[in-house]
Amino acid sequence: MASGHLSREEALACANSRHACHVMLYCDTKAQLFGRFPIKHVVLMQIRFDGLLGFPGGIVEPSKETLEAGLTRELLEEVGMAIPVSEEDHVNASYGPPSSSSPSSSSSLILHFYVKKITEEQIKEAELAAVSAAADHGLEVLGTVRVPLYTLRSGGGLGSFLSHTFIGNARSQLLDAILRLNLVPAHKVYKALTHALQGHKRSSEDLRAALAMIEDRGGQRL
Amino acid sequence: MASGHLSREEALACANSRHACHVMLYCDTKAQLFGRFPIKHVVLMQIRFDGLLGFPGGIVEPSKETLEAGLTRELLEEVGMAIPVSEEDHVNASYGPPSSSSPSSSSSLILHFYVKKITEEQIKEAELAAVSAAADHGLEVLGTVRVPLYTLRSGGGLGSFLSHTFIGNARSQLLDAILRLNLVPAHKVYKALTHALQGHKRSSEDLRAALAMIEDRGGQRL
Numbered sequence: 001m002a003s004g005h006l007s008r009e010e011a012l013a014c015a016n017s018r019h020a021c022h023v024m025l026y027c028d029t030k031a032q033l034f035g036r037f038p039i040k041h042v043v044l045m046q047i048r049f050d051g052l053l054g055f056p057g058g059i060v061e062p063s064k065e066t067l068e069a070g071l072t073r074e075l076l077e078e079v080g081m082a083i084p085v086s087e088e089d090h091v092n093a094s095y096g097p098p099s100s101s102s103p104s105s106s107s108s109l110i111l112h113f114y115v116k117k118i119t120e121e122q123i124k125e126a127e128l129a130a131v132s133a134a135a136d137h138g139l140e141v142l143g144t145v146r147v148p149l150y151t152l153r154s155g156g157g158l159g160s161f162l163s164h165t166f167i168g169n170a171r172s173q174l175l176d177a178i179l180r181l182n183l184v185p186a187h188k189v190y191k192a193l194t195h196a197l198q199g200h201k202r203s204s205e206d207l208r209a210a211l212a213m214i215e216d217r218g219g220q221r222l
Numbered sequence: 223m224a225s226g227h228l229s230r231e232e233a234l235a236c237a238n239s240r241h242a243c244h245v246m247l248y249c250d251t252k253a254q255l256f257g258r259f260p261i262k263h264v265v266l267m268q269i270r271f272d273g274l275l276g277f278p279g280g281i282v283e284p285s286k287e288t289l290e291a292g293l294t295r296e297l298l299e300e301v302g303m304a305i306p307v308s309e310e311d312h313v314n315a316s317y318g319p320p321s322s323s324s325p326s327s328s329s330s331l332i333l334h335f336y337v338k339k340i341t342e343e344q345i346k347e348a349e350l351a352a353v354s355a356a357a358d359h360g361l362e363v364l365g366t367v368r369v370p371l372y373t374l375r376s377g378g379g380l381g382s383f384l385s386h387t388f389i390g391n392a393r394s395q396l397l398d399a400i401l402r403l404n405l406v407p408a409h410k411v412y413k414a415l416t417h418a419l420q421g422h423k424r425s426s427e428d429l430r431a432a433l434a435m436i437e438d439r440g441g442q443r444l
Contacts, residue, residue, distance in 0.1 A: 033361055039360075047383075051378055051379050051385075052382050127365075130353075145269040146269070160274050161269075162429070164387055165425050197433065200426055203388075206393060207385070207419050211419065214408060
Protein backbone atom coordinates (compact mmCIF):
# COMPACT_ATOMS: atom_id res chain seq x y z
CA MET A 1 0.00 0.00 0.00
CA ALA A 2 3.06 2.24 0.24
CA SER A 3 3.94 1.77 -3.43
CA GLY A 4 4.03 4.62 -5.91
CA HIS A 5 3.90 7.39 -3.34
CA LEU A 6 5.14 10.91 -4.00
CA SER A 7 6.01 13.63 -1.52
CA ARG A 8 4.03 16.89 -1.53
CA GLU A 9 6.90 18.65 -3.35
CA GLU A 10 7.35 15.91 -5.97
CA ALA A 11 3.62 15.98 -6.64
CA LEU A 12 3.48 19.76 -7.02
CA ALA A 13 6.41 19.59 -9.46
CA CYS A 14 4.44 17.36 -11.86
CA ALA A 15 3.49 19.51 -14.82
CA ASN A 16 -0.02 19.33 -16.24
CA SER A 17 -1.55 17.51 -13.27
CA ARG A 18 -4.80 18.00 -11.43
CA HIS A 19 -4.74 17.69 -7.65
CA ALA A 20 -7.28 16.29 -5.17
CA CYS A 21 -6.79 16.55 -1.41
CA HIS A 22 -8.54 14.42 1.20
CA VAL A 23 -8.09 14.18 4.96
CA MET A 24 -8.65 11.59 7.65
CA LEU A 25 -9.89 13.42 10.76
CA TYR A 26 -9.60 11.37 13.92
CA CYS A 27 -9.45 11.53 17.71
CA ASP A 28 -8.87 9.32 20.73
CA THR A 29 -11.83 8.42 22.94
CA LYS A 30 -12.46 6.76 26.28
CA ALA A 31 -16.01 5.78 25.22
CA GLN A 32 -16.97 2.11 25.56
CA LEU A 33 -19.46 0.25 23.39
CA PHE A 34 -22.15 -1.46 25.53
CA GLY A 35 -20.29 0.00 28.51
CA ARG A 36 -17.43 -2.51 28.18
CA PHE A 37 -15.69 -2.61 24.75
CA PRO A 38 -13.19 0.26 24.43
CA ILE A 39 -13.73 2.14 21.14
CA LYS A 40 -10.29 3.83 21.51
CA HIS A 41 -10.35 5.99 18.36
CA VAL A 42 -12.92 7.76 16.19
CA VAL A 43 -12.15 8.12 12.46
CA LEU A 44 -14.51 10.07 10.21
CA MET A 45 -15.48 9.05 6.67
CA GLN A 46 -18.50 9.88 4.55
CA ILE A 47 -20.93 8.40 2.04
CA ARG A 48 -20.47 10.47 -1.11
CA PHE A 49 -23.07 11.48 -3.73
CA ASP A 50 -21.99 8.47 -5.83
CA GLY A 51 -22.85 6.07 -3.00
CA LEU A 52 -19.22 5.22 -2.18
CA LEU A 53 -17.30 5.65 1.06
CA GLY A 54 -14.52 8.24 1.05
CA PHE A 55 -12.71 10.87 3.05
CA PRO A 56 -13.81 14.52 2.99
CA GLY A 57 -11.97 16.69 0.49
CA GLY A 58 -11.95 17.41 -3.23
CA ILE A 59 -10.24 19.04 -6.20
CA VAL A 60 -7.78 21.88 -5.48
CA GLU A 61 -6.13 24.18 -8.02
CA PRO A 62 -2.60 24.96 -6.83
CA SER A 63 -2.41 27.92 -9.22
CA LYS A 64 -5.16 29.62 -7.22
CA GLU A 65 -4.60 28.47 -3.62
CA THR A 66 -2.30 26.25 -1.58
CA LEU A 67 -3.30 22.58 -1.36
CA GLU A 68 -4.06 23.05 2.33
CA ALA A 69 -6.18 26.19 1.84
CA GLY A 70 -8.14 24.30 -0.83
CA LEU A 71 -8.65 21.32 1.46
CA THR A 72 -9.82 23.57 4.29
CA ARG A 73 -12.29 25.17 1.85
CA GLU A 74 -13.59 21.70 0.88
CA LEU A 75 -14.00 20.82 4.57
CA LEU A 76 -16.10 23.94 5.08
CA GLU A 77 -18.38 22.84 2.23
CA GLU A 78 -18.59 19.16 3.19
CA VAL A 79 -18.21 19.12 6.98
CA GLY A 80 -19.51 22.63 7.65
CA MET A 81 -16.40 23.61 9.64
CA ALA A 82 -13.21 25.29 8.41
CA ILE A 83 -10.82 22.86 10.13
CA PRO A 84 -7.33 24.17 9.33
CA VAL A 85 -5.08 21.57 7.69
CA SER A 86 -1.36 22.30 7.33
CA GLU A 87 1.62 21.03 5.30
CA GLU A 88 2.73 18.95 8.29
CA ASP A 89 -0.50 16.95 8.04
CA HIS A 90 0.39 15.82 4.47
CA VAL A 91 1.05 12.05 4.49
CA ASN A 92 1.64 11.23 0.84
CA ALA A 93 0.47 11.70 -2.72
CA SER A 94 -0.20 9.10 -5.39
CA TYR A 95 -1.42 8.96 -8.96
CA GLY A 96 -5.15 8.46 -9.34
CA PRO A 97 -6.84 6.46 -12.10
CA PRO A 98 -6.91 7.99 -15.61
CA SER A 99 -9.82 10.40 -16.08
CA SER A 100 -12.93 8.47 -17.14
CA SER A 101 -14.54 11.59 -18.59
CA SER A 102 -11.56 12.35 -20.82
CA PRO A 103 -9.41 9.19 -21.01
CA SER A 104 -7.31 10.65 -23.81
CA SER A 105 -6.43 13.67 -21.67
CA SER A 106 -2.75 13.87 -20.80
CA SER A 107 -3.42 15.51 -17.43
CA SER A 108 -3.12 13.04 -14.57
CA LEU A 109 -4.90 13.28 -11.23
CA ILE A 110 -2.70 13.32 -8.14
CA LEU A 111 -4.35 12.29 -4.86
CA HIS A 112 -2.98 13.98 -1.75
CA PHE A 113 -3.77 12.39 1.56
CA TYR A 114 -3.66 14.18 4.91
CA VAL A 115 -4.21 12.94 8.45
CA LYS A 116 -5.23 15.33 11.20
CA LYS A 117 -5.83 14.52 14.84
CA ILE A 118 -8.45 16.71 16.48
CA THR A 119 -10.24 16.54 19.82
CA GLU A 120 -13.28 14.38 20.53
CA GLU A 121 -15.23 17.60 21.05
CA GLN A 122 -14.22 18.78 17.57
CA ILE A 123 -15.30 15.43 16.07
CA LYS A 124 -18.76 15.90 17.63
CA GLU A 125 -18.87 19.51 16.40
CA ALA A 126 -17.95 18.31 12.91
CA GLU A 127 -20.71 15.66 12.90
CA LEU A 128 -23.24 18.29 13.96
CA ALA A 129 -21.98 20.90 11.48
CA ALA A 130 -22.01 18.31 8.67
CA VAL A 131 -25.82 18.02 8.92
CA SER A 132 -26.65 21.55 10.08
CA ALA A 133 -24.19 23.91 8.36
CA ALA A 134 -22.49 22.13 5.44
CA ALA A 135 -23.62 23.36 2.00
CA ASP A 136 -23.08 19.88 0.55
CA HIS A 137 -25.29 18.00 3.04
CA GLY A 138 -27.77 15.77 1.23
CA LEU A 139 -26.12 16.66 -2.08
CA GLU A 140 -22.40 15.89 -2.52
CA VAL A 141 -22.33 14.27 0.94
CA LEU A 142 -25.01 11.75 1.98
CA GLY A 143 -23.79 11.20 5.53
CA THR A 144 -20.82 11.27 7.88
CA VAL A 145 -19.88 8.00 9.61
CA ARG A 146 -17.44 6.83 12.27
CA VAL A 147 -15.18 3.95 11.26
CA PRO A 148 -15.20 1.17 13.90
CA LEU A 149 -11.56 0.25 14.57
CA TYR A 150 -12.44 -2.45 17.09
CA THR A 151 -13.31 -6.09 16.42
CA LEU A 152 -16.29 -7.65 18.23
CA ARG A 153 -16.46 -11.31 19.24
CA SER A 154 -18.68 -11.92 16.19
CA GLY A 155 -15.87 -10.62 13.97
CA GLY A 156 -17.87 -7.47 13.19
CA GLY A 157 -16.46 -3.95 13.48
CA LEU A 158 -13.44 -3.00 11.38
CA GLY A 159 -13.70 -6.15 9.27
CA SER A 160 -17.31 -5.54 8.26
CA PHE A 161 -16.58 -1.89 7.58
CA LEU A 162 -13.65 -2.79 5.29
CA SER A 163 -16.00 -4.98 3.23
CA HIS A 164 -17.91 -1.90 2.00
CA THR A 165 -17.10 -0.24 -1.34
CA PHE A 166 -14.71 2.74 -1.36
CA ILE A 167 -13.86 5.45 -3.89
CA GLY A 168 -10.43 5.19 -5.54
CA ASN A 169 -7.72 4.31 -3.02
CA ALA A 170 -9.66 5.41 0.09
CA ARG A 171 -9.63 1.95 1.69
CA SER A 172 -5.83 1.70 1.20
CA GLN A 173 -5.43 5.20 2.64
CA LEU A 174 -7.48 4.17 5.68
CA LEU A 175 -5.46 0.96 6.18
CA ASP A 176 -2.14 2.78 5.68
CA ALA A 177 -3.07 5.44 8.21
CA ILE A 178 -4.32 3.11 10.95
CA LEU A 179 -1.18 0.97 10.59
CA ARG A 180 1.22 3.94 10.49
CA LEU A 181 -0.40 5.63 13.50
CA ASN A 182 -0.64 2.23 15.20
CA LEU A 183 -4.35 2.77 15.89
CA VAL A 184 -4.81 -0.98 15.27
CA PRO A 185 -1.96 -3.54 15.40
CA ALA A 186 -1.08 -5.24 12.09
CA HIS A 187 -2.24 -8.72 13.14
CA LYS A 188 -5.69 -7.36 14.01
CA VAL A 189 -5.89 -5.52 10.68
CA TYR A 190 -5.01 -8.80 8.99
CA LYS A 191 -7.81 -10.63 10.84
CA ALA A 192 -10.24 -7.82 9.97
CA LEU A 193 -9.35 -8.10 6.27
CA THR A 194 -9.89 -11.87 6.39
CA HIS A 195 -13.32 -11.25 7.93
CA ALA A 196 -14.02 -8.58 5.29
CA LEU A 197 -13.34 -11.06 2.47
CA GLN A 198 -15.72 -13.62 4.02
CA GLY A 199 -18.51 -11.06 4.41
CA HIS A 200 -17.80 -9.88 0.90
CA LYS A 201 -18.30 -13.36 -0.51
CA ARG A 202 -21.69 -13.76 1.21
CA SER A 203 -22.65 -10.32 -0.06
CA SER A 204 -21.84 -11.37 -3.67
CA GLU A 205 -24.18 -14.34 -3.34
CA ASP A 206 -26.94 -12.08 -1.96
CA LEU A 207 -26.47 -9.62 -4.83
CA ARG A 208 -26.71 -12.41 -7.41
CA ALA A 209 -29.89 -13.71 -5.71
CA ALA A 210 -31.41 -10.21 -5.79
CA LEU A 211 -30.54 -9.87 -9.48
CA ALA A 212 -32.16 -13.25 -10.24
CA MET A 213 -35.30 -12.19 -8.35
CA ILE A 214 -35.64 -9.00 -10.41
CA GLU A 215 -35.07 -11.01 -13.59
CA ASP A 216 -37.96 -13.27 -12.57
CA ARG A 217 -40.13 -10.18 -12.17
CA GLY A 218 -39.10 -9.02 -15.67
CA GLY A 219 -37.08 -6.09 -14.33
CA GLN A 220 -34.27 -6.47 -16.87
CA ARG A 221 -36.59 -5.54 -19.71
CA LEU A 222 -37.09 -1.95 -20.95
CA MET B 223 -37.36 -11.23 -2.08
CA ALA B 224 -41.01 -11.69 -1.20
CA SER B 225 -40.53 -15.32 -0.18
CA GLY B 226 -41.21 -16.56 3.32
CA HIS B 227 -43.08 -13.48 4.50
CA LEU B 228 -45.50 -13.48 7.42
CA SER B 229 -48.16 -10.93 8.31
CA ARG B 230 -47.89 -9.04 11.61
CA GLU B 231 -50.60 -11.28 13.13
CA GLU B 232 -49.03 -14.55 11.91
CA ALA B 233 -45.69 -13.44 13.33
CA LEU B 234 -47.13 -12.51 16.73
CA ALA B 235 -48.88 -15.92 16.89
CA CYS B 236 -45.51 -17.76 16.68
CA ALA B 237 -44.82 -19.17 20.12
CA ASN B 238 -41.35 -18.86 21.60
CA SER B 239 -40.10 -16.26 19.14
CA ARG B 240 -38.07 -13.12 19.61
CA HIS B 241 -39.05 -10.06 17.59
CA ALA B 242 -36.97 -7.29 16.00
CA CYS B 243 -38.57 -4.25 14.34
CA HIS B 244 -36.87 -1.95 11.83
CA VAL B 245 -38.22 0.94 9.78
CA MET B 246 -37.37 2.65 6.52
CA LEU B 247 -38.00 6.38 6.98
CA TYR B 248 -38.23 8.28 3.71
CA CYS B 249 -39.51 11.44 2.05
CA ASP B 250 -39.87 13.02 -1.36
CA THR B 251 -37.58 15.92 -2.30
CA LYS B 252 -37.26 18.49 -5.05
CA ALA B 253 -33.50 18.86 -4.39
CA GLN B 254 -31.16 18.43 -7.35
CA LEU B 255 -27.60 17.12 -7.21
CA PHE B 256 -25.16 19.57 -8.89
CA GLY B 257 -28.24 21.70 -9.56
CA ARG B 258 -29.46 19.38 -12.32
CA PHE B 259 -29.94 15.70 -11.31
CA PRO B 260 -33.25 15.22 -9.46
CA ILE B 261 -32.68 13.28 -6.21
CA LYS B 262 -36.46 12.60 -5.94
CA HIS B 263 -36.48 10.65 -2.65
CA VAL B 264 -34.46 10.51 0.56
CA VAL B 265 -34.21 7.16 2.37
CA LEU B 266 -32.43 6.90 5.73
CA MET B 267 -30.15 4.05 6.76
CA GLN B 268 -27.34 3.86 9.31
CA ILE B 269 -23.93 2.37 9.89
CA ARG B 270 -24.33 0.16 12.95
CA PHE B 271 -21.82 -0.59 15.75
CA ASP B 272 -20.82 -3.76 13.88
CA GLY B 273 -19.81 -1.76 10.81
CA LEU B 274 -22.76 -2.94 8.68
CA LEU B 275 -25.50 -0.93 7.00
CA GLY B 276 -29.01 -1.36 8.41
CA PHE B 277 -32.30 0.35 9.17
CA PRO B 278 -32.95 1.92 12.59
CA GLY B 279 -34.76 -0.33 15.06
CA GLY B 280 -34.05 -3.24 17.36
CA ILE B 281 -35.38 -5.99 19.62
CA VAL B 282 -38.92 -5.58 20.97
CA GLU B 283 -40.62 -7.73 23.61
CA PRO B 284 -44.32 -8.05 22.72
CA SER B 285 -45.10 -9.22 26.27
CA LYS B 286 -44.07 -5.78 27.54
CA GLU B 287 -45.07 -3.37 24.78
CA THR B 288 -46.62 -3.36 21.29
CA LEU B 289 -44.22 -3.87 18.40
CA GLU B 290 -44.84 -0.28 17.32
CA ALA B 291 -44.26 1.21 20.79
CA GLY B 292 -41.01 -0.76 20.98
CA LEU B 293 -39.91 0.47 17.56
CA THR B 294 -40.71 4.07 18.48
CA ARG B 295 -38.62 3.61 21.64
CA GLU B 296 -35.71 2.29 19.55
CA LEU B 297 -36.02 5.29 17.23
CA LEU B 298 -35.75 7.62 20.21
CA GLU B 299 -32.51 5.88 21.24
CA GLU B 300 -30.99 5.65 17.76
CA VAL B 301 -32.37 8.64 15.88
CA GLY B 302 -33.00 10.88 18.88
CA MET B 303 -36.65 11.48 17.90
CA ALA B 304 -39.76 9.55 18.98
CA ILE B 305 -41.20 9.20 15.46
CA PRO B 306 -44.53 7.39 15.95
CA VAL B 307 -44.82 4.20 13.87
CA SER B 308 -48.22 2.49 13.60
CA GLU B 309 -49.61 -0.92 12.63
CA GLU B 310 -50.49 0.44 9.19
CA ASP B 311 -46.77 1.03 8.53
CA HIS B 312 -46.04 -2.71 8.97
CA VAL B 313 -44.92 -4.17 5.62
CA ASN B 314 -44.03 -7.78 6.44
CA ALA B 315 -42.23 -10.09 8.80
CA SER B 316 -39.75 -12.85 8.05
CA TYR B 317 -37.64 -15.36 9.92
CA GLY B 318 -34.12 -14.17 10.74
CA PRO B 319 -31.03 -16.38 10.81
CA PRO B 320 -30.64 -18.82 13.74
CA SER B 321 -29.10 -17.16 16.78
CA SER B 322 -25.30 -17.28 16.52
CA SER B 323 -24.90 -16.77 20.28
CA SER B 324 -27.12 -19.76 21.11
CA PRO B 325 -27.52 -21.88 17.94
CA SER B 326 -29.17 -24.70 19.88
CA SER B 327 -31.87 -22.34 21.18
CA SER B 328 -35.33 -23.18 19.92
CA SER B 329 -36.44 -19.54 19.92
CA SER B 330 -36.40 -18.05 16.43
CA LEU B 331 -35.93 -14.38 15.59
CA ILE B 332 -38.71 -12.73 13.57
CA LEU B 333 -37.78 -9.58 11.66
CA HIS B 334 -40.58 -7.04 11.26
CA PHE B 335 -40.16 -4.39 8.60
CA TYR B 336 -41.98 -1.06 8.54
CA VAL B 337 -41.96 1.77 6.03
CA LYS B 338 -42.93 5.28 7.06
CA LYS B 339 -43.10 8.36 4.87
CA ILE B 340 -42.30 11.58 6.70
CA THR B 341 -41.65 15.13 5.52
CA GLU B 342 -38.30 16.40 4.23
CA GLU B 343 -38.22 18.70 7.26
CA GLN B 344 -38.61 15.68 9.58
CA ILE B 345 -35.79 13.86 7.75
CA LYS B 346 -33.49 16.85 8.40
CA GLU B 347 -34.64 16.99 12.04
CA ALA B 348 -33.92 13.26 12.38
CA GLU B 349 -30.40 13.66 10.94
CA LEU B 350 -29.70 16.49 13.37
CA ALA B 351 -31.22 14.66 16.36
CA ALA B 352 -29.25 11.51 15.48
CA VAL B 353 -25.95 13.31 16.21
CA SER B 354 -27.14 15.76 18.87
CA ALA B 355 -29.79 13.96 20.95
CA ALA B 356 -29.61 10.20 20.33
CA ALA B 357 -28.23 8.18 23.27
CA ASP B 358 -26.73 5.63 20.86
CA HIS B 359 -24.72 8.11 18.75
CA GLY B 360 -21.11 7.00 18.40
CA LEU B 361 -21.99 3.77 20.22
CA GLU B 362 -24.68 1.51 18.72
CA VAL B 363 -25.01 3.88 15.75
CA LEU B 364 -21.91 5.16 13.90
CA GLY B 365 -23.71 7.44 11.46
CA THR B 366 -26.94 8.12 9.58
CA VAL B 367 -26.78 8.14 5.77
CA ARG B 368 -29.09 8.92 2.87
CA VAL B 369 -29.46 6.19 0.27
CA PRO B 370 -28.95 7.54 -3.28
CA LEU B 371 -31.83 6.21 -5.40
CA TYR B 372 -30.58 7.88 -8.59
CA THR B 373 -28.05 6.56 -11.08
CA LEU B 374 -25.35 8.92 -12.39
CA ARG B 375 -23.87 8.70 -15.86
CA SER B 376 -20.83 6.92 -14.34
CA GLY B 377 -23.18 4.22 -13.01
CA GLY B 378 -22.65 5.45 -9.45
CA GLY B 379 -25.49 6.15 -7.03
CA LEU B 380 -27.90 3.35 -6.13
CA GLY B 381 -25.67 0.71 -7.74
CA SER B 382 -22.58 1.65 -5.73
CA PHE B 383 -24.63 1.89 -2.55
CA LEU B 384 -26.07 -1.60 -3.08
CA SER B 385 -22.52 -2.99 -3.31
CA HIS B 386 -21.90 -2.22 0.38
CA THR B 387 -22.39 -4.87 3.09
CA PHE B 388 -25.72 -5.01 4.93
CA ILE B 389 -26.93 -6.68 8.13
CA GLY B 390 -29.28 -9.66 7.71
CA ASN B 391 -31.91 -9.02 5.05
CA ALA B 392 -31.63 -5.19 5.08
CA ARG B 393 -30.57 -4.95 1.42
CA SER B 394 -33.56 -7.11 0.37
CA GLN B 395 -35.86 -4.99 2.52
CA LEU B 396 -34.51 -1.84 0.84
CA LEU B 397 -34.96 -3.32 -2.66
CA ASP B 398 -38.44 -4.64 -1.84
CA ALA B 399 -39.55 -1.26 -0.51
CA ILE B 400 -38.23 0.87 -3.37
CA LEU B 401 -39.86 -1.50 -5.88
CA ARG B 402 -43.19 -1.71 -4.02
CA LEU B 403 -43.39 2.06 -3.53
CA ASN B 404 -42.18 2.53 -7.11
CA LEU B 405 -39.46 4.92 -5.92
CA VAL B 406 -37.23 3.44 -8.66
CA PRO B 407 -38.56 1.49 -11.68
CA ALA B 408 -37.61 -2.21 -11.82
CA HIS B 409 -35.38 -1.92 -14.90
CA LYS B 410 -33.29 0.78 -13.19
CA VAL B 411 -32.99 -1.36 -10.04
CA TYR B 412 -31.81 -4.19 -12.29
CA LYS B 413 -29.14 -1.97 -13.87
CA ALA B 414 -28.07 -0.76 -10.43
CA LEU B 415 -27.66 -4.35 -9.20
CA THR B 416 -25.57 -5.19 -12.29
CA HIS B 417 -23.36 -2.18 -11.51
CA ALA B 418 -23.20 -3.26 -7.84
CA LEU B 419 -21.88 -6.70 -8.82
CA GLN B 420 -19.18 -5.15 -11.02
CA GLY B 421 -18.03 -2.79 -8.25
CA HIS B 422 -18.17 -5.68 -5.83
CA LYS B 423 -15.80 -7.73 -7.97
CA ARG B 424 -13.23 -4.90 -8.14
CA SER B 425 -13.57 -4.48 -4.39
CA SER B 426 -12.78 -8.20 -3.84
CA GLU B 427 -9.57 -7.82 -5.82
CA ASP B 428 -8.61 -4.73 -3.78
CA LEU B 429 -9.28 -6.59 -0.52
CA ARG B 430 -7.12 -9.51 -1.61
CA ALA B 431 -4.31 -7.11 -2.59
CA ALA B 432 -4.54 -5.40 0.81
CA LEU B 433 -4.39 -8.78 2.57
CA ALA B 434 -1.30 -9.77 0.54
CA MET B 435 0.37 -6.46 1.45
CA ILE B 436 -0.18 -7.05 5.18
CA GLU B 437 1.12 -10.61 4.79
CA ASP B 438 4.30 -9.18 3.25
CA ARG B 439 4.67 -6.94 6.28
CA GLY B 440 4.27 -9.95 8.57
CA GLY B 441 0.86 -8.81 9.85
CA GLN B 442 -0.63 -12.32 9.90
CA ARG B 443 1.77 -13.40 12.65
CA LEU B 444 0.96 -13.11 16.39
